[in-house]
Amino acid sequence: MSNLLTVKQLRVDLPVAKGTLHAVRGIDFHVERGEMLCLVGESGCGKSMTSLALMGLLPRKAQVNADCLNFDGVDLLTVSERERSNLRGARMAMIFQEPMTALNPAYTLGNQLCEALRRHQRVSRRAAHDRALYLLKRVGISAAEERMRQYPHQLSGGLRQRVMIAMALMCEPDLIIADEPTTALDVTIQAQILHLLRDLQQEFGTAIIFITHDLGVVARIADRVAVMYAGEVIETASAQALFHAPSHPYTQGLLRCIPTPGKTLPGSRLQAIPGVVPSLIDKVAGCAFCNRCDQADERCHSTPPLQTLAEGHLSRCHFAHQLANPANLNAQEVTL
Amino acid sequence: MAQTFSPQVASEQHSVANWQSRLFHSTLNNRSLAIGLLIIASLGIVALLAPWLAPHDPYLQNTANRMVPPIWHETGSWTHPLGTDRLGRDYLSRLIYGTRISLFIGIVVALISGLIGTTLGVLAGYFGGRVDAVVSYLLTTRLAMPVVLVALAMASLIGGSMITVTLLLGLLLWDRFAVVARSATQQLRDAEYVQASQALGCPLHYILLREVLPNIAGALIVVATLEVANAILLEATLSFLGMGVQPPSPSWGLMIAEGKAYMFFQPWVITIPGAALFILVLAINLLGDGLRDLSAPGGRNE
Amino acid sequence: MWAFVFKRTLIALSVALTISVLCFSLLQLSGDLALSIGGPEATAEQVEQIRVEYGLDRPVIQQFTSWLWGAVQLDFGRSYYYQSDVMDLVVERLPVTTTLGIMSLAIALGVSIPLGVMAALKRGSWLDRMAMAIAVTGQAMPNFWFGLTLIIVFAVKLQWFPAAGSDSWQGFVLPAIALGYYATPAMMRLTRSGMLEVLEADYIRTARAKGLRTGTVIFKHALRNAVIPVVALAAVELGFMLGGSVVIETVFSLRGLGQLAWNAISRNDYPVVQAIVLIIALFYIVLTLLADILNAVLDPRLRAR
Numbered sequence: 001m002s003n004l005l006t007v008k009q010l011r012v013d014l015p016v017a018k019g020t021l022h023a024v025r026g027i028d029f030h031v032e033r034g035e036m037l038c039l040v041g042e043s044g045c046g047k048s049m050t051s052l053a054l055m056g057l058l059p060r061k062a063q064v065n066a067d068c069l070n071f072d073g074v075d076l077l078t079v080s081e082r083e084r085s086n087l088r089g090a091r092m093a094m095i096f097q098e099p100m101t102a103l104n105p106a107y108t109l110g111n112q113l114c115e116a117l118r119r120h121q122r123v124s125r126r127a128a129h130d131r132a133l134y135l136l137k138r139v140g141i142s143a144a145e146e147r148m149r150q151y152p153h154q155l156s157g158g159l160r161q162r163v164m165i166a167m168a169l170m171c172e173p174d175l176i177i178a179d180e181p182t183t184a185l186d187v188t189i190q191a192q193i194l195h196l197l198r199d200l201q202q203e204f205g206t207a208i209i210f211i212t213h214d215l216g217v218v219a220r221i222a223d224r225v226a227v228m229y230a231g232e233v234i235e236t237a238s239a240q241a242l243f244h245a246p247s248h249p250y251t252q253g254l255l256r257c258i259p260t261p262g263k264t265l266p267g268s269r270l271q272a273i274p275g276v277v278p279s280l281i282d283k284v285a286g287c288a289f290c291n292r293c294d295q296a297d298e299r300c301h302s303t304p305p306l307q308t309l310a311e312g313h314l315s316r317c318h319f320a321h322q323l324a325n326p327a328n329l330n331a332q333e334v335t336l
Numbered sequence: 337m338a339q340t341f342s343p344q345v346a347s348e349q350h351s352v353a354n355w356q357s358r359l360f361h362s363t364l365n366n367r368s369l370a371i372g373l374l375i376i377a378s379l380g381i382v383a384l385l386a387p388w389l390a391p392h393d394p395y396l397q398n399t400a401n402r403m404v405p406p407i408w409h410e411t412g413s414w415t416h417p418l419g420t421d422r423l424g425r426d427y428l429s430r431l432i433y434g435t436r437i438s439l440f441i442g443i444v445v446a447l448i449s450g451l452i453g454t455t456l457g458v459l460a461g462y463f464g465g466r467v468d469a470v471v472s473y474l475l476t477t478r479l480a481m482p483v484v485l486v487a488l489a490m491a492s493l494i495g496g497s498m499i500t501v502t503l504l505l506g507l508l509l510w511d512r513f514a515v516v517a518r519s520a521t522q523q524l525r526d527a528e529y530v531q532a533s534q535a536l537g538c539p540l541h542y543i544l545l546r547e548v549l550p551n552i553a554g555a556l557i558v559v560a561t562l563e564v565a566n567a568i569l570l571e572a573t574l575s576f577l578g579m580g581v582q583p584p585s586p587s588w589g590l591m592i593a594e595g596k597a598y599m600f601f602q603p604w605v606i607t608i609p610g611a612a613l614f615i616l617v618l619a620i621n622l623l624g625d626g627l628r629d630l631s632a633p634g635g636r637n638e
Numbered sequence: 639m640w641a642f643v644f645k646r647t648l649i650a651l652s653v654a655l656t657i658s659v660l661c662f663s664l665l666q667l668s669g670d671l672a673l674s675i676g677g678p679e680a681t682a683e684q685v686e687q688i689r690v691e692y693g694l695d696r697p698v699i700q701q702f703t704s705w706l707w708g709a710v711q712l713d714f715g716r717s718y719y720y721q722s723d724v725m726d727l728v729v730e731r732l733p734v735t736t737t738l739g740i741m742s743l744a745i746a747l748g749v750s751i752p753l754g755v756m757a758a759l760k761r762g763s764w765l766d767r768m769a770m771a772i773a774v775t776g777q778a779m780p781n782f783w784f785g786l787t788l789i790i791v792f793a794v795k796l797q798w799f800p801a802a803g804s805d806s807w808q809g810f811v812l813p814a815i816a817l818g819y820y821a822t823p824a825m826m827r828l829t830r831s832g833m834l835e836v837l838e839a840d841y842i843r844t845a846r847a848k849g850l851r852t853g854t855v856i857f858k859h860a861l862r863n864a865v866i867p868v869v870a871l872a873a874v875e876l877g878f879m880l881g882g883s884v885v886i887e888t889v890f891s892l893r894g895l896g897q898l899a900w901n902a903i904s905r906n907d908y909p910v911v912q913a914i915v916l917i918i919a920l921f922y923i924v925l926t927l928l929a930d931i932l933n934a935v936l937d938p939r940l941r942a943r
Contacts, residue, residue, distance in 0.1 A: 057846055089849030096847075101840040105939055106862045116848040151938040167848070368774075476649065477656045479926075480919040482881025485899055489911050492903045493667055569780050573885055576782050577900065592783055603790050610783035618778035625774070 004207050005031040008068035012049045022280045023049040025231035034205045038218045041228035047211045051177045056084045090120035093168035097180040099160035103152035110148030117170045135166035158189035179211045227251050230277050230288035237313040247315040247323045249293045369626025375619035383435040390429035394586050398424035430586035437587045438568045441502050445567035446560045448506025453513025461521025478511050491579040501580045505567050516559050520552035561624030565617045588613050650923045657919045661912040662702050714913035719905045724913045734894035739879045741810050745818035754829025773823035785816035785889040802891035813890040821875040832864035866936045873929030877922035
């Protein structure tokens with residue numbers, strides 16, 4: 001299967017008061033057709049910047065560079081803004097974190113659902129309306145006909161996120177970028193939305209880049225995972241491999257932070273990774289994680305190469321091979 | 337899941353979008369504050385030292401020397417750098433003495449209306465409920481009254497003079513003070529140090545004067561600059577319409593009214609006092625904008 | 639929604655009542671009305687006769703209720719000076735003032751909204767700086783002086799527009815500019831800050847993510863939300879403009895309500911003054927009420943309240 005999206009050495013630099021913020025520092029990944037890639041990392045690691053760079057929605061001051069940024073044969077680095085906007089919404093769509101504010105309060109849901117389709121395809125008002133209605137029903141909204149005439153403030157957060165999903169599906173895109181779509185929602189609603197996304201992905205064959213900081217979510221839905229830290233992808237693997245054989249100290253640390261029912265003793269302290277993320281304003285020398293890593297030695301002052309551990313399993317750590325060896329592994333297993 | 341959150345990186349990313357324009361505006365406003373202060377200070381000195389600065393008696397008429405043009409005209413002379421008016425009075429001297437009238441009225445009106453508006457606003461904001469309802473009602477009523485028209489009518493009843501104009505405007509321009517004082521006090525009412533004073537049984541006047549007032553003073557000073565400017569413009573308007581400061585006082589508005597008949601052939605008779613008004617009010621507005629940005633960084637435009 | 643409108647109407651009515659009390663006191667304060675009506679040459683008997691004729695011998699409360707009853711029926715009594723019905727005078731002058739007000743508002747909106755939008759879109763550019771400069775200078779210019787300057791430049795020097803008179807639409811251009819310019823800075827600043835706020839909103843990002851054209855994003859999604867507070871301000875400004883018409887109509891010799899008011903004030907013709915103050919106050923009250931309702935119509939979130 002050919003890759004839908006190929007990203008090589010993507011860099012995003014933002015001018016700030018104190019210099020240049022290197023928000024994304026040369027990341028590689030690809031997305032296959034119809035797969036669910038999870039981009040995991042903590043706040044400020046550059047995962048949202050990556051998604052906005054893919055969509056072409058970064059502020060104008062931001063500089064985007066890459067060796068390759070190819071979306072289904074289209075070079076995203078050189079396309080005109082006009083062609084870019086023809087892609088946006090039609091072939092690549094986005095779902096945002098905050099459903100409460102992502103919809104325009106002044107227009108009805110029907111209006112906002114239909115406008116994307118009417119922008120990209122020559123369809124009648126009636127056809128757009130029918131498509132919106134079908135999708136609203138499909139994402140599990142009852143009384144869809146009535147909802148079409150309602151305004152965003154009349155809906156709960158969970159319902160609004162369903163509307164956002166329907167909106168993303170309006171033009172049957174090849175790729176949906178979902179930026180923490182469940183973070184702002186209650187846990188029960190979260191589970192429903194995850195199920196829905198997974199179902200829709202299988203039904204429509206859409207590829208999804210799912211951005212999250214929550215490894216619990218990753219375990220539920222991901223085909224493949226890319227872990228980001230301080231503007232770099234530090235480990236990529238299939239979901240299976242990542243949870244069974246994490247090969248980067250940061251990934252291992254993240255996994256240790258998850259309390260596991262039956263294994264974590266009640267009342268015991270949850271694990272945390274000590275220290276803070278380095279500032280990305282200046283150039284980061286060596287391994288970005290070494291100041292927080294308990295296994296770091298002098299080797300870590302040089303930038304670690306990307307090491308291949310298995311087919312599709314890469315880790316940016318000098319010790320990747322030792323860590324990948326199950327004999328050295330102290331991380332718990334997470335049931336998938 | 338335990339998250340090690342880096343506020344530094346996050347806040348920097350957030351501010352990226354507009355730091356440049358923020359920088360631009362902060363220098364702009366610091367500059368506007370400086371320019372405003374400089375102009376106001378110089379005009380204040382001019383007003384104080386008027387008897388020494390004015391080259392002539394502003395009231396001295398000289399019918400032989402009527403409508404002498406200012407220095408930039410071919411026939412102008414240094415005896416009367418800004419020329420003379422229709423009664424031969426020295427325009428520069430009148431302009432200098434006029435500074436006193438504008439500044440006096442502006443400041444005294446702001447003091448009177450500030451006292452009324454702040455009292456009403458603080459009471460409404462602090463007590464809420466019925467007090468608030470009454471004050472809001474007074475405010476709505478006051479806003480519905482056309483200021484210029486009411487001031488004109490009242491001035492014509494009582495008789496226009498500097499004192500009348502000052503009192504009338506003082507009684508009319510308290511609305512903005514009340515609005516700002518009310519909302520600022522409402523926010524303070526639930527602040528912990530105010531509640532602590534209440535819990536300690538501090539007398540009401542102590543809480544209002546020592547706890548509330550100092551904390552809303554910044555916002556009120558910004559309103560005060562706006563109202564000084566507003567009062568100066570309204571005084572000029574009333575005097576222009578003949579119901580404000582009466583002749584022969586050298587009010588700038590009156591000077592424009594007196595020059596109106598000559599403006600087609602000697603436009604400078606209205607240009608000079610108009611420019612003086614414009615510069616003074618502009619300086620006060622610049623000062624107000626600068627102060628507003630000091631009290632709330634990025635406040636004016638964000 | 640309807641409860642809100644009802645409550646606002648109730649407040650508006652009571653404010654109108656308070657203002658009419660104030661207006662009536664104005665009349666009482668103006669001294670012995672019978673003397674004013676009779677003029678300086680009237681004999682004591684004539685004054686007494688006038689007093690009875692105008693009902694001025696009755697108790698003040700009774701005079702007030704009968705005046706108010708008249709006012710409710712749009713009967714404001716007779717003008718001392720013009721010797722005709724106050725309402726006839728007002729009706730005759732009203733079109734000029736409303737034309738002036740609406741033209742001024744149109745000019746103010748026509749300048750401030752595009753300028754505010756462009757300033758926000760090109761934040762920090764020369765255009766933004768120019769817009770801010772216009773705002774700062776606009777607030778500092780006395781409008782009567784600006785009016786006189788317009789007359790000198792455009793009526794006398796360039797002769798593009800007449801300096802005075804309300805016979806044709808050209809006569810309204812200069813006064814409308816002079817009056818509208820004063821309202822422009824506040825509306826422009828509000829448009830600019832509203833646009834800046836809205837452009838940062840998540841739903842704008844959503845609109846762009848849908849691939850909508852820039853024009854659609856700015857005009858359909860951003861401006862619509864940014865302009866809501868400007869509409870409310872515009873209604874209030876129109877109220878202020880009607881009040882400010884007294885200055886501009888005098889400067890440009892327009893036969894409108896403002897000029898009538900000024901003439902009446904200079905001639906101690908208080909029934910006319912009273913009526914105009916009350917009418918302008920009523921306009922203001924109605925306009926603010928309309929602004930609130932319009933806001934609720936424009937902003938679906940407010941409709942729920």
